[in-house]
Amino acid sequence: MxxxxxxxxxxxxxxxxxxxxxxxxxxxxxxxxxxxxxxxxxxxxxxxxxxxxxxxxxxxxxxxxxxxxxxxxxxxxxxxxxxxxxxxxxxxxxxxxxxxxxxxxxxxxxxxxxxxxxxxxxxxxxxxxxxxxxxxxxxxxxxxxxxxxxxxxxxxxxxxxxxxxxxxxxxxARDEFFEINPDYSSKRFIAIGRFAEMKSPLSTIKAFHKVLKNFPNAKLTFAGDGELFEDTKNLVDQLSIQDSVEFVGWISPEEQINLLSKSAIFIQHSVTTSIGDAEGTPVAILEASAAGLPIVSTKHGGIVDTVIDGKTGYLVDENDWEEMGNRMEELLRSPELIEEFGQNGRQFILENFSxxxxxxxxxxxxxxxxxx
Incomplete structure (x- = not known):
C-alpha cells in the first residue's frame, strides 16, 4: 500500500x-x-x-x-x-x-x-x-x-x-470469471440484470419465445429483479412457456458464477429509454464474456465496445427482438460456433477489460x- x-x-x-x-x-x-x-x-x-x-x-x-x-x-x-x-x-x-x-x-x-x-x-x-x-x-x-x-x-x-x-x-471482469467452464451443449441461455425499461426484458422473452418454436428444449435462466418483473413473468405465462423460463431473482456473486457455468449463451436486450437514458458498459456482459459465453445483445451504449459482432457474439438493433431470436437460433444450430465465439470473447475481455x-x-x- x-x-x-x-x-x-x-x-x-x-x-x-x-x-x-x-x-x-x-x-x-x-x-x-x-x-x-x-x-x-x-x-x-x-x-x-x-x-x-x-x-x-x-x-x-x-x-x-x-x-x-x-x-x-x-x-x-x-x-x-x-x-x-x-x-x-x-x-x-x-x-x-x-x-x-x-x-x-x-x-x-x-x-x-x-x-x-x-x-x-x-x-x-x-x-x-x-x-x-x-x-x-x-x-x-x-x-x-x-x-x-x-x-x-x-x-x-x-x-x-x-x-x-x-x-x-x-x-x-474479476479473475474468477476467467476460470469458468461453460456448458456449451446445454442449450441454456442466461440473462442477468434489472427488470427495467433500459434492459427491455420483454424483448428478451419475445426473442426466446421465437427460439422455442425451432428449439423446444432450449432453456432460459433470468436473474434479477425490478419494476418490470411482474410484467415479464406475466408475458411468460401468456406465452405458455413457464416450463422453459426460470426466474431466480437477485443472485449473489457465487450464484452468478454457478449459473454461468451451467449456461451456453448470454443474452441482454438493452435499449435507450423514453427519457434518453442509456447503458454504460454492462458489467454482466463483461463477466459473461470473460466466462467464455458468447453474447447476443444490442448495438447500444458501451456494449458495442465489448462485443465484437460476428466474432465474440452477435449484436442487433435496439427493439429488434425478432433478429435477436434469429441470432440466438443461429448459435444453437452451430454448437462449434458457440465455443468459438465464447473463447474469442474470453480472450478479448482478458486483453482489454479485466x-x-x-x-x-x-x-x-x-x-x-x-x-x-
Whole structure:
C-alpha cells in the first residue's frame, strides 16, 4: 500500500455505500482510503449505523430550520472537515454528478477529483441540462473523468472536458470469471440484470419465445429483479412457456458464477429509454464474456465496445427482438460456433477489460492528478 496517497471514495448511496465500482476500489486500490456516503455530497463514514445517520440528519434539519440552502452548507462543511481531518489527497467519486457536487469543497482545499461516468448522468437529457454548468465547472477544475463507454466521450467534451482529462475504462471482469467452464451443449441461455425499461426484458422473452418454436428444449435462466418483473413473468405465462423460463431473482456473486457455468449463451436486450437514458458498459456482459459465453445483445451504449459482432457474439438493433431470436437460433444450430465465439470473447475481455487493467488505469489517474 502506498501510504503517501490517501483517497476518499465518495458514493451517493443515501443509507450505505453503493455500487460495484466502489466495492472494487475499496478492495483493490493500493492507497490509504476512507469511504463516504449519504448523498451527492457524502458525509457519513462507511460503517455509520442508520441510528447515527438519523440523529445527525435530524440535528442538521433543526440547525438549518429546514432551509435547504443552509442544510446544504452544513453538509458541505462536514464533508470538508472530514477531508481535512483525514488529510485526503484525492477524492474518487462514483458518479460525475457526485464529483460536481463536491467540487466546491474540494477546490477550497485544493484536492483533485477523479469521477466515474456510469451512464444516466451524461445520457439523460434532463440530468445533463440540470447539471450542465456544474459539469463545466468540474471540467475547469483539477479533475479526471472515467467514462465506461466510448459514446460518452463526445458528450463529455461538449461540457468542457479535454482529451487529457478523459480516460475510457469500463470496470472489468474479476479473475474468477476467467476460470469458468461453460456448458456449451446445454442449450441454456442466461440473462442477468434489472427488470427495467433500459434492459427491455420483454424483448428478451419475445426473442426466446421465437427460439422455442425451432428449439423446444432450449432453456432460459433470468436473474434479477425490478419494476418490470411482474410484467415479464406475466408475458411468460401468456406465452405458455413457464416450463422453459426460470426466474431466480437477485443472485449473489457465487450464484452468478454457478449459473454461468451451467449456461451456453448470454443474452441482454438493452435499449435507450423514453427519457434518453442509456447503458454504460454492462458489467454482466463483461463477466459473461470473460466466462467464455458468447453474447447476443444490442448495438447500444458501451456494449458495442465489448462485443465484437460476428466474432465474440452477435449484436442487433435496439427493439429488434425478432433478429435477436434469429441470432440466438443461429448459435444453437452451430454448437462449434458457440465455443468459438465464447473463447474469442474470453480472450478479448482478458486483453482489454479485466479488473486488473481497470484498477491500474484508475491508480494511474490518481497518481497523475495528485502528482506523486
Amino acid at each position: 502506498d501510504k503517501r496517497i490517501k483517497i476518499a471514495i465518495a458514493t451517493n448511496g443515501r443509507l450505505k455505500p453503493m455500487g460495484t465500482f466502489s466495492r472494487n476500489y475499496i478492495e483493490y486500490l493500493p492507497f490509504a482510503k476512507i469511504v463516504l456516503f449519504g448523498g451527492f455530497i457524502p458525509y457519513f463514514y462507511m460503517g455509520t449505523s442508520q441510528k447515527q445517520q438519523k440523529i445527525l440528519r435530524y440535528w442538521y434539519s433543526l440547525l438549518s430550520l429546514k432551509n435547504q440552502t443552509k442544510l446544504d452548507k452544513l453538509i458541505k462543511n462536514r464533508f470538508k472537515k472530514i477531508l481535512q481531518k483525514e488529510k485526503v489527497n484525492c477524492v474518487l467519486a462514483e458518479f460525475m454528478n457526485t464529483g460536481s457536487a463536491i467540487r466546491e469543497a474540494c477546490k477550497e482545499l485544493n484536492i483533485p477529483i477523479v469521477a466515474n461516468v456510469l451512464g444516466y448522468e451524461i445520457h439523460q437529457d434532463a440530468v445533463v441540462e440540470k447539471n450542465h454548468q456544474e459539469y463545466r465547472k468540474l471540467a475547469n477544475y483539477k479533475s479526471i473523468v472515467v467514462p465506461v463507454a466510448k459514446n460518452m466521450i463526445p458528450k463529455l467534451k461538449n461540457v468542457g472536458f479535454l482529451d487529457s482529462q478523459i480516460i475510457f475504462s469500463p470496470l472489468g 479488473m486488473k487493467k481497470h484498477i491500474e488505469e484508475i491508480e494511474k489517474a490518481i497518481r497523475t492528478i495528485v502528482k506523486l
